[in-house]
Amino acid sequence: AYGFETVGGGAEKQARVNDVFHRVAERYDLMNDLMSGGLHRAWKSAMVSWLAPPRRAGWRFIDVAGGTGDVAERIVNASGGKAHGTVLDINASMLAVGAERAKKRGLDANLVFVEGNAEALDLPDSTFDAYTIAFGIRNVPRIDKALSEAFRVLKPGGRFLCLEFSEVDVPGLDRVYEEWSFRAIPRIGELVAKDRQSYEYLVESIRRFPNQANFESMIREAGFERVSHRNFTGGIAALHSGWKL
Numbered sequence: 001a002y003g004f005e006t007v008g009g010g011a012e013k014q015a016r017v018n019d020v021f022h023r024v025a026e027r028y029d030l031m032n033d034l035m036s037g038g039l040h041r042a043w044k045s046a047m048v049s050w051l052a053p054p055r056r057a058g059w060r061f062i063d064v065a066g067g068t069g070d071v072a073e074r075i076v077n078a079s080g081g082k083a084h085g086t087v088l089d090i091n092a093s094m095l096a097v098g099a100e101r102a103k104k105r106g107l108d109a110n111l112v113f114v115e116g117n118a119e120a121l122d123l124p125d126s127t128f129d130a131y132t133i134a135f136g137i138r139n140v141p142r143i144d145k146a147l148s149e150a151f152r153v154l155k156p157g158g159r160f161l162c163l164e165f166s167e168v169d170v171p172g173l174d175r176v177y178e179e180w181s182f183r184a185i186p187r188i189g190e191l192v193a194k195d196r197q198s199y200e201y202l203v204e205s206i207r208r209f210p211n212q213a214n215f216e217s218m219i220r221e222a223g224f225e226r227v228s229h230r231n232f233t234g235g236i237a238a239l240h241s242g243w244k245l
């Protein structure tokens with residue numbers, strides 16, 4: 001077993017996360033569909049609708065922990081092909097899958113794929129109009145550092161949007177969800193990705209992530225204003241928003 005209880009330090013956690021995503025990269029998108037019953041697609045569409053990227057050349061975004069690039073692709077499409085984005089991820093295997101797909105879909109002029117760490121972005125201050133991160137921040141060992149880096153690289157007036165698993169607030173659904181997470185997801189991981197441990201890790205990382213109210217406070221502490229959130233599917237996922245004003 002992974003010995004979750006002993007995972008404390010940043011470097012150790014990051015090494016474990018990297019190992020998980022190297023192993024699942026090729027099957028990542030299929031697994032997302034299976035584990036969320038396709039819901040992650042609806043949540044990501046809602047995220048991009050809330051962002052409402054303008055149909056204007058020169059508008060720039062960064063999608064951190066962007067993995068295989070599907071959020072970035074949706075943003076470019078919603079901008080009518082105008083937006084330019086940086087897909088940043090710590091994992092070269094995930095980026096390789098994304099870069100190949102972006103090329104096939106003719107999006108390589110809009111997107112660049114960059115290896116990097118959300119905790120220490122090798123990018124200048126005030127660069128982007130929007131910073132998005134989907135199902136990524138719970139994997140980052142020091143969430144506060146990732147949030148202050150988000151604040152730093154955004155232009156004044158820039159928007160922060162974070163989609164992440166959260167706390168279910170619908171009585172009854174919470175029990176169904178627990179069953180699904182602790183039994184079904186590791187089993188699907190075992191059968192489809194031949195990797196039960198990685199999916200056990202994913203479920204555990206969701207359980208440990210701060211709930212909606214606590215995460216809002218963390219976003220405010222990083223300097224963001226007008227912080228708010230929307231729950232999706234009874235709080236299974238939540239979309240948090242903040243502005244650098």
Ligand code: SAM
Pocket residue numbers: 014017018021032064065066067068069070071088089090091094116117118119133134135136139140141
């Ligand atoms: N955003 C994609 C999506 O919504 O499908 C991928 C999410 S995937 C669950 C989490 C991603 O976070 C992985 O690709 C992983 O490599 C990346 N990641 C983990 N730690 C990171 C870090 N410190 N900096 C940047 N990316 C990181």
